[in-house]
Amino acid sequence: MSYYQMNEKLAIDYVKGLGFFSETARLVAREVGDGNLNLVFIIRDEEAQRSLVLKQALPYVRVVGEGWPLSVERTIFEANALEIHNKLVADYAPKLIHRNDQLALIAMEDLSHLQLMRYGMIEMKKHANFPQHISTFLANTLFYTSDLYMDPEEKKKLAAKFVNTQLCKISEDLIFTDPYYDAERNNINPELRPYLEEVFWKKDYLWLEASKLKYKFMTEGQSLLHGDLHTGSIFAGEDETKVFDSEFAFFGPAAFDVGKIIGNFLINYVSWWGKDVDINQIKDYREYLLNSIVDIYNLFHKKFIDNWERDAQDISVKVEGYQQQYIRRLFVDAIGFCGAVMIRRTHGLAHNIDVDGIEDLKKRSKTQIRVLELGEKLIMNREAFKNIEEVVAFVKDNL
Ligand code: ADP
Ligand code: MG
Ligand code: MG
Ligand code: MG
Known part of the structure; x- marks a missing residue:
């Protein structure tokens, strides 16, 4: 699967394949990224009160724009580190739910209650x-x-x-x-x-x-x-x-x-x-x-x-x-x-x-x-x- 950039609709389509939500769930996605680099979607099933976060790297620095390209492989480092944090300090990091290195994305525990x-x-x-x-x-x-x-x-x-x-x-x-x-x-x-x-x-x-x-x-x-x-x-x-x-x-x-x-x-x-x-x-x-x-x-x-x-x-x-x-x-x-x-x-x-x-x-x-x-x-x-x-x-x- 080669890289494509997510939007709210594509993010919903993607997470439907993860088995995290029930098949009939009506999902709502919102992009909340306020950081310097990446897209962050919160995807919710209101009815079941279930949600997750999908974070995807963009091929450039978000605060600067396409004029400053940046490899999306950084998601691999984030996912690798998160796997280690989940082992060594499980209480103090979001749980990694899914990773897709080709799409440069991770799905993780939604922490928006904090x-x-x-x-x-x-x-x-x-x-x-x-x-x-x-x-x-x-x-x-x-x-x-x-x-x-x-x-x-x-x-x-x-x-x-x-x-x-x-x-x-x-x-x-x-x-x-x-x-x-x-x-x-x-x-x-x-x-x-x-x-x-x-x-x-x-x-x-x-x-x-x-x-x-x-x-x-x-x-x-x-x-x-x-x-x-x-x-x-x-x-x-x-x-x-x-x-x-x-x-x-x-x-x-x-x-x-x-x-x-x-x-x-x-x-x-x-x-x-x-x-x-x-x-x-x-x-x-x-x-x-x-x-x-x-x-x-x-x-x-x-x-x-x-x-x-x-x-x-x-x-x-x-x-x-x-x-x-x-x-x-x-x-x-x-x-x-x-x-x-x-x-x-x-x-x-x-x-x-x-x-x-x-x-x-x-x-x-x-x-x-x-x-x-x-x-x-x-x-x-x-x-x-x-x-x-x-x-x-x-x-x-x-x-
Ligand atoms: P960047 O790498 O672009 O700085 P961040 O990982 O810092 O992206 O995420 C940007 C914003 O998205 C955070 O400040 C937070 O508001 C939101 N966010 C990121 N991860 C989560 C999460 N697991 N749960 C809820 N919100 C999140
Ligand atoms: Mg950040
Ligand atoms: Mg940041
Ligand atoms: Mg960052």
């Missing part, structure tokens, strides 16, 4: 169980796909299934390169441009550190990463957390997933500078965000080490001192990646609505500068922090 975490955080929603959930997601996916646990031959064979050249290139460019010079693809608030030209783009020392992080991203195939773990790739409810949109999955430095989620919390933290919200409410919410960051990191750390103590296989990693330096490196790199993702979201191609929701462009640029400055300080000082509590204290002192 809210996108990013929107929840803009409404100051607190997700009390999130640190518990995401730390398990991180500790299990990052440990059990690494050489700490896997047979080295199996690990290399698995890594060979995740040579995700095109989406890695997007991250290499959009996160680690374009923000550091006046790249055409950047998406720049005109009120921010003078700061970029007169200050930010003159920081060669910062570009150097970003380049070191980029090289690490490109060369350090430690673990299977989600690869795009921001608050727009997570559904969060009272007691539920679901991580989706794993098309950027590849074998990279474990610290990247950890740093990316913390960076997105910090972007939200800073965003309140530009918003007209009651100061006490902001104070309270910020306290919650920083406490969450501490919990996310410390719980991850603990669970990762628990996995290690219980299940590490390779004799070399049991050598005295090895674990300590591994964990230390992971922490330092996570703070570096955290800073890098904060920077890319202010004037790179794709922004966060947390800050872009500030309509007044002058106010927005002031907030963006604070994001940039905090991102820079985290990158530059990353070796100096002893633990996550020190990072959070530093954020408090500086903002």
Whole structure:
């Protein structure tokens, strides 16, 4: 079956063949994709209260259009990663129902009863169980796909299934390169441009550190990463957390997933500078965000080490001192990646609505500068922090 692009009618016809709905079901489809890349249909049988989600890759970047072609093979990576998440962290990912690599589509569990975490955080929603959930997601996916646990031959064979050249290139460019010079693809608030030209783009020392992080991203195939773990790739409810949109999955430095989620919390933290919200409410919410960051990191750390103590296989990693330096490196790199993702979201191609929701462009640029400055300080000082509590204290002192 060769590739054709779905629309609502074709999507209904297609899922009828899956045996998921009853043969007589009257199905309704709605395209809800709000992401940068793909089509997403929710298909419902109202009567039976059953639904699923069909996600299909388009042969180009959706936010840009046909002028930026992109291979649809990225669905294969998303499906491969989702299969692994369904095994390692079944509670925290949508269930994969069906995949069709030729049509570049997956069918998965419908999670529309949950809210996108990013929107929840803009409404100051607190997700009390999130640190518990995401730390398990991180500790299990990052440990059990690494050489700490896997047979080295199996690990290399698995890594060979995740040579995700095109989406890695997007991250290499959009996160680690374009923000550091006046790249055409950047998406720049005109009120921010003078700061970029007169200050930010003159920081060669910062570009150097970003380049070191980029090289690490490109060369350090430690673990299977989600690869795009921001608050727009997570559904969060009272007691539920679901991580989706794993098309950027590849074998990279474990610290990247950890740093990316913390960076997105910090972007939200800073965003309140530009918003007209009651100061006490902001104070309270910020306290919650920083406490969450501490919990996310410390719980991850603990669970990762628990996995290690219980299940590490390779004799070399049991050598005295090895674990300590591994964990230390992971922490330092996570703070570096955290800073890098904060920077890319202010004037790179794709922004966060947390800050872009500030309509007044002058106010927005002031907030963006604070994001940039905090991102820079985290990158530059990353070796100096002893633990996550020190990072959070530093954020408090500086903002
Ligand atoms: P992209 O790769 O283009 O960013 P996403 O996987 O992020 O696509 O999906 C885009 C949007 O579609 C999400 O923000 C969400 O609103 C909706 N969506 C995606 N997957 C599901 C799902 N399993 N259940 C409900 N809605 C979903
Ligand atoms: Mg997405
Ligand atoms: Mg997206
Ligand atoms: Mg995506």
